[in-house]
Amino acid sequence: MNGTFSPTLIDLAQEFREALRLGVYMFRRLDPEGELTAAQLSLLSMISHSGLRVGDIAKNLGIKVPSATEQIIKLERAGLVTRQPDPDDSRAVQVAITESGTAAVESANQRRNAMVAELLQNLSTEEVEALAAALPVISKINSSFQN
Amino acid sequence: MNGTFSPTLIDLAQEFREALRLGVYMFRRLDPEGELTAAQLSLLSMISHSGLRVGDIAKNLGIKVPSATEQIIKLERAGLVTRQPDPDDSRAVQVAITESGTAAVESANQRRNAMVAELLQNLSTEEVEALAAALPVISKINSSFQN
DNA sequence: CCCTAACTATTAGGCTACCTAAATATGAAC
């Protein structure tokens, strides 16, 4: 399964892989003195419009259910989400964001977006355009990865 | 510090941040039944051409020195790198890859690049080009993040 | 010289965010 791909594609793959690695570090650093960790912000953002069941949260985040439970319990202790049995299926648990959760998301999002925007400011117009054009592609790649 | 950026830049920042989050999961999944973890592969790839000191490795990976030491010790135990005092400066430690380390890097790189290449195959020519154009930009952003 | 300050790496201890396997409880189907 190795000669199957063109050399240029393999090169791009390697470069993409390295970019992913760098991205992991950038994402982590985007969590300064923050009230919310990056993972918590992702979870909260997801349920900010409507509550979801634990399993759905895990699926959307691309993590296993116990990992989602763990995060949710932490957020519940912090008063940022509530957990209530799903009225339609008492096996399931509905997770909803609280007012203070919403406030935390907004402030964290603002601060982080400002941080990122500051980094993006150092780019040339062409670089910004190149980045903007590629982001949907990255999102597409991720979808196809999920299976 | 919030009205400082143009709305489009803020939007891009948000989109970029989400792409980073997706990237974190993709990167993690890129580590199947592998002999090497993603972090180990990055480290080994870095020293595959010439040995480096622990501090340089940490710097290049964007992690702190103790974290690099930890990884290096694991790799040494696995027989993939050697550690020797730097002849020019006995405070420092030269880390070099072993033959079996080189073999591990090659096989892991091949398998992972093939995995990524498979994902990239589903993209159109334009999408591939967009991605290729953006990767250097991402790398640049990361550098400016390092300070 | 030697003493102090600067540097390099390691050790110790801690944390986040994942994971798998097993337990619990509810729902569904025959």
Place this chain on the structure above:
DNA sequence: GTTCATATTTAGGTAGCCTAATAGTTAGGG
């Protein structure tokens, strides 16, 4: 009304970071 499937939690483990403290080495100034 068992039995099988589904949803979540609990328990225990791991990777990969971090900071603070320690030990050894080098370099510079008096």
